[in-house]
Amino acid sequence: MNLNKMGVAAKQAAFTLGQLATSRKDQVLNAMADALLANQTQLLQANAQDLVTAKVRQVKPPMLDRLKLDEDRIQAMATGLRQVANLPDPIGNIDGGFTNEAGLVISKQRVPLGVIGMIYEARPNVTVDAAALCFKSGNAVILRGGKEAIQSNQALTKILQDVLKVQALPEAAIQLVSDTSHETARALMQLNDYLDVLIPRGSGSFIKTVVQTATVPVIETGAGNCHIYVDESADLAMAVRIIVNAKTQRPSVCNAMEKLIINEKVAKSFLPAIAKALAPYQVELRGDTAARKILPLITPATEADWETEYNDYILAIKVVPDLASAINHINRYNTQHSEAIITNNYQHSVQFTQQIDAAVVYVNASTRFTDGFEFGFGAEIGISTQKLHARGPMGLRELTTTKYVVLGTGQIRE
Template sequence: MTTLVEIGQQAQAAATELALLKTTDKNAALQTMATELIAEEAAILAANELDLTVAETNGVRPAMLDRLKLDHERLVGMANGLQQVMQLPDPIGQAISGWQTENGLQIENVRVPLGVIGMIYEARPNVTVDAAGLTLKSGNAVILRGGKEAIKTNLALAGALQTGLRKAGLTANAVQLIADTSHETAQQLMQLTDYVDVLIPRGSSKFINFVVHNATVPVIETGAGNCHIYVDQNADLSMAREIIINAKTQRPSVCNAMEKLVVHEKVAAEFLPMIATALAPYHVELRGDAAACAILPEIVPATAEDWGTEYDDYIMAIKVVPDLNAAITHINRYNTHHSEAIITKDYAASQEFQRRINAAVVYTNASTRFTDGFEFGFGAEIGISTQKLHARGPMGLTALTSNQYHVYGNGQIRQ
């Protein structure tokens, strides 16, 4: 079996080739990879069937099974995703800036690939294909370490992608999947500083937190979303209701879904019954602080743990606050720095909220559900960064790049 160090060395060697590829060569490979996914549909779906059987036997919960399951339509969706990446502008070689110094040196700051990207993720096999496409287009090699639930599916997918790479004349080491899903290989990948330039974990906040605390390879934190919507005393309450219905119920399992309602005490008595009625058809369980429970006696009292919890489910906790400052303080204390919104007609309240909230994306009068690479117009997304270093918010292709200074002289020496 190939050791992790060997995988790292192969990835690094592949990265030096990929960095020099022309856009047309990368796009040709994306096309053969897409074609190969469809060509190997039978084998991929059979492998997926085996994973599903094991998962069912192990009592994996239905939501997880649904994420794991592939069918013809989903596979076509993955292949289409690769073709969409072909349409995106190639970030490599873009000039970020350039100038001439007084002594005549010409300095150019140019976008280059990061090199080798490690993806560690849980059950969703679509990450295998998405990550392969985005890393290839940005000139990077990728090492994939998916979860054990999806291992047969991931091996089949990665096999098809590697065949596609070979048919396009590229090295198959551009996309490598770690076949051994033991805890040890994940740990080793997190420590592979000699070969891996950045690690992008995808999964639950607990999982991402584990990676952050165990990796020596630089990590981009993604995804955990304990998102709040604050309904100000000067909010348009009908607008607030529509936005909350959308943010809470349109797709509650995703990271940009709303988890917490913070409401100004002056409008709580009017708004809370409104929103409880509006959410009732969606069977959203409401939990509240003492003030919220006083207004809605039928709801569950929230515990201290609730405020920091990302439910990813039809549950919403409600906090009543005396003013904007208390709302901001509460949100900055408990949020995961993902997406937060204020609903208000008040200009000053909007500005203060926008400036003081510590999150990747801050909204006035819109649903938190828009925090997404496609919605932002990036055409694709490798994840949503909730940290401040390197990239923050939805990450498109440029988040997978670094920069390099090229300096052209004619004999300059430093005085």
């Protein structure tokens, strides 16, 4: 595995991709969708090998499920490719411009990032998703998936590369690192000569490791310790509906609710109501002293609870005297992902949205909407929880950068 060689080839491929017309890119993406469906048998065989190895290694059932491909999932990947083909192409857009004092006409044009490194864990569908989004935005991609999915990922990459070949495009536009050792992952994270950006996808601890190890610029995606604050002015029935949705609709994802902050003026009436509403979902409730005075049977919440993203049917509850205390608690413990207030007080809604530091701040809605598809981007490469480059759901536009094009007539600087 020669990463430098892959890097050189990717950079050359990126040059070609950056010049492709949108219609040509869309044609290729649709051909890739056809090819996935035409090669189902081969894909399922490769995936079966991964599953056998995983069972030998005693991989746990949820991981096995994420790893598994079937006809429906292959169909979904193909549909995903066609959806990306249908999205508007951000490349070539002009993000404004101006004429400066010297008479130079300066425009800011959207261009691809260049070469993107993707490091991710078990799901083989990320291979196709990431390849499609990078390709549509004119970027070459070097993929490094988990060892559990290596046979599936190799089969998928081969299919996509065969399409590139038939279409007379460089196969290095989509490459897979087939050596899944940690050493090679580390080398990829430090391939500064060739990678323009690295996007990790996976658990919080995995992303943290990438941030600590990488010297290539990283777009951090992910962790979500999301709070909902129920104000004393809240429509409590609305608060119940939103919390049940945010906590239970899909607890394993990053935009699910993890903490309930409740104003003490309504805690006594609201906490029994929300406990009752969550009971059918078997959500384990934990609470601070004040919450446990109202719900005596719930588990005491410790300091660790306030910091933890459970990704599970667990909800910790804190009672606060006022909005300022709620904001203070949230800004201290949140992961700057998605935070919500349920209120009917206009001034409180303004204060909350202004003072909370997070990628997405909600008034009277479920945190579950933080998602590229729900936002209408038509795609999502991840949700950025850092502040550079992109914040919140990232679609195709976030896989691009800009270039200033300056048209002169002989200007020199005085």
